[in-house]
Amino acid sequence: MAGFRAKQSLRVWLKMLRTTTIIEKRVRAYLQAEFGSTLPRFDVLSALYRESTPITMSQLTDRLLVSNGNLTGLVNRLVDDGLISRESDPEDRRAQRVVLIDRGREAFCEMAERHEALVNAQFAAMSDEDMATLLRLATRLDSALRDIPTPKEVQ
């Protein structure tokens, strides 16, 4: 049955990849059309929103969901737009810390509300039971993935 299981994993994976890609594309298109914002920008604001105190760029990187090639450039633009502020880290003068300021908090809340509604609309056909099951299984998968070595360690 090893062959069946491997094929089943592939089927599950391709469906997960397909559905996630579709929803992600829609979220990106929506953020762009309605707020002129990219998904990485929303992701940075979201990460800072969850913090009550300034965090370093390295801590910010760890908290991001979507990978970002040019985080410094993105942060520069958010500072220029008056949504976040940047200061030297008192414990390490060479390091910088960033924090969401009031205008950024307001801008994020407005986007987050619409983001939540759009995401919710994508799952409209799923029953409450389906959603609870999906959450349980995805949470189990997420925990399990932490224990699996990454490709470089496998070899």
Next chain:
Amino acid sequence: MAGFRAKQSLRVWLKMLRTTTIIEKRVRAYLQAEFGSTLPRFDVLSALYRESTPITMSQLTDRLLVSNGNLTGLVNRLVDDGLISRESDPEDRRAQRVVLIDRGREAFCEMAERHEALVNAQFAAMSDEDMATLLRLATRLDSALRDIPTPKEVQ
């Protein structure tokens, strides 16, 4: 309960996005490390593998799972590497058709076998029942997503 449902959708979505991102990163790293191949390249070979006759570039685009900014360049390299061949479309001389050739078929099969094993390993902690449930729910979500208007149509 509308508020609970929207928050639940967001939780499900964030777990889906997180798990899919982790698995996709590992698949990319693995293909790169072991075959010097990118995910878009694997995706093109996979799409052509499923076809028995040559298809146009436009048909190829429709069959891809992963978006690709420079499909022409990718196809050129696959031709140079002797994995696919390209010919003029007999029905439209300006259009090109591509097809997998024997060496490409062999290269793809080797990669696909390892790809399947790697993907399967990511789901090792899930029971057969979990996998059947995940497939059923992801398939339901996939069908439902086709019926939901995209952001531009929403506005």
